[in-house]
Amino acid sequence: PFFLAVIFIVYAIVKLLLPKPSPPPPICNPAIKKESPKVADLVEIEDLAKEKISYCRCWRSSKFPYCDGTHNKHNETTGDNVGPLVLKRKEKE
């Protein structure tokens, strides 16, 4: 049992001294179209039907590529500060 104890102690010390594996660098997109190597979206300006439309940049929207407000929850949960890109037509005078 003494040798066993020594082995445990050595193991514990080695484990404590070894550097922790660094966490993977943060990704933007946890879930959207992960089968695609690059998710780019094309908007044809003439096709925009609405006066104002928001596009998601937090990659958490359930209506991606549109913003559905989920960035607020994401910002609260993670301390992040992201928001959408808003396309807007000027007010007609």
Place this chain on the structure above:
Amino acid sequence: PFFLAVIFIVYAIVKLLLPKPSPPPPICNPAIKKESPKVADLVEIEDLAKEKISYCRCWRSSKFPYCDGTHNKHNETTGDNVGPLVLKRKEKE
């Protein structure tokens, strides 16, 4: 030394059994305008001068809110798959 060994062993076992603290949830934006609670950008469609312009959704562009291609490096480094939102006018016929 035997008691010491026991203490060490107990410590090692407890440490191994305790759940690891989960890493913080990933944020999208490591560096852009962190003083702002929410980075939203407004594009007035009539002001778009170019036929085609790309907006960054990876939050790594040095020309944010425009895309400068940095998403490619980000995707390679992290295994992510993000890309820009591209605004385009239709070809004139």
